[in-house]
Amino acid sequence: MEHDDLDLLLSREEDLVPSSGFVAEVMDAVQREAATPPQIPFPWKRALAGLAASILALIALSQTAVAASANWIALALLLSLVSVRFARRLAGTRI
Numbered sequence: 001m002e003h004d005d006l007d008l009l010l011s012r013e014e015d016l017v018p019s020s021g022f023v024a025e026v027m028d029a030v031q032r033e034a035a036t037p038p039q040i041p042f043p044w045k046r047a048l049a050g051l052a053a054s055i056l057a058l059i060a061l062s063q064t065a066v067a068a069s070a071n072w073i074a075l076a077l078l079l080s081l082v083s084v085r086f087a088r089r090l091a092g093t094r095i
Helices: 003-011 022-035 044-064 068-091
Strands: none
């Protein structure tokens, strides 16, 4: 194919017409998207309640622990447990 042939092909002005059913398909997709319910909001009340419970547990743990190293170990274990449970709850699986 020569450059002149390519220029000739590209210089033709033809009306672009969408394929049959394209407009109806797009409008159906728009209506499906509009009918989709909104996303579920994040449960801030439960998250704040869990955070408050964690803080209270840490305070109680720090007051009753005998050794300083036991506080850090207990804190690490508690935070690990809370993170795993929270992540699994968000993912929808039970422990």
